[in-house]
Each structure stands twice: as C-alpha cells, then as structure tokens.
Amino acid sequence: MTLTACGIRPTPVLTGGEAPTVSAHALTVYLVNADRDGLVRRTRTHIGTVDITTAMNSLLAGLTEAEEELGLVTEVPETTAKAIAVLNVIVMPEGTEPPTKWALFQVHCTALASRAKVAGVPTSDVNCP
Structure with a gap:
C-alpha cells in the first residue's frame, strides 16, 4: 500500500506580530x-493603566x-x-x-469602590448607593 500527500512540504510554524490591544477599564x-x-x-471608562488612585483622580x-x-x-x-x-x-x-x-461622602464612596481608604475620612454613617 502506498500513501501519498498533496505535494506541499511541511513548514515551520509561522508566527505573526502581537495582536493590538486596548486596555479599557470601568471606574x-x-x-x-x-x-x-x-x-x-x-x-466611567478609562483607557490605560488603572491603579487605586485612578478613580480618585477621575473624580x-x-x-x-x-x-x-x-x-x-x-x-x-x-483640580489637575x-x-x-x-x-x-x-x-x-x-x-x-x-x-x-457631600464632598466627603463622594471621596469616601469613590475610595471604597476602588477598595482603598482615604486618610482623614471618617467611615461611620455613610451608605454608598
């Protein structure tokens, strides 16, 4: 019994460049x-690196x-x-x-949403929606 192929020779794996990505995160x-x-x-949508200060700086x-x-x-x-x-x-x-x-509550709740604490902001009696 004889086996034949289609005549195409094997080639090494050809890789392309990295796929383009955009890093979009919700704050x-x-x-x-x-x-x-x-x-x-x-x-809010933020494109780029996100750390715990990103939401606060957005605020x-x-x-x-x-x-x-x-x-x-x-x-x-x-402020900038x-x-x-x-x-x-x-x-x-x-x-x-x-x-x-209300400004105090804004800072407190935004910090909590980003899993951080804000120095000097009391945490009692604040219910974040």
Whole structure:
C-alpha cells in the first residue's frame, strides 16, 4: 500500500506580530444628584493603566459632559493635581479637602469602590448607593 500527500512540504510554524490591544477599564465615582440630597454611582471608562488612585483622580478632574447634562454635580474641588497612593491609603492633593458633607461622602464612596481608604475620612454613617 502506498500513501501519498498533496505535494506541499511541511513548514515551520509561522508566527505573526502581537495582536493590538486596548486596555479599557470601568471606574466608579460618586457624584451628588441634581437635588443635592444624595449620591449617584457613575461608571466611567478609562483607557490605560488603572491603579487605586485612578478613580480618585477621575473624580478630582470634575464632571464629564454627559454628567453635566444629567444635572449631576460634584462638591469635590476640581483640580489637575493628582492623588497618590501610599500602600492602600489615598493621599489627596493639598487644597482638595472636602468642604461639605457631600464632598466627603463622594471621596469616601469613590475610595471604597476602588477598595482603598482615604486618610482623614471618617467611615461611620455613610451608605454608598
């Protein structure tokens, strides 16, 4: 018995370049509702590396256009300064101390959503939606 093939010789495995990837992650920030009597949980997309300060820095950057259109507000002072992480504690930039209870709750709930603690923010009596 004779076996034949189609005449194509075997070749080594040909590899291509790396597949292009985009790293998009969802971040959670908390904003104040339009009536200023509660918090609203918002999800924002972030492209790039995400660490425990990314959500806090997103909150510090202010509202998105879509959030403004919804009538949401933030009571956290807007700044381009960045929060930094020291172990699992987020240290806020100087001058961004939460001026109101809602700003304090925004910072606290955003930190909790990113599994971090914020230095100087009390954790009692805060229910994050």
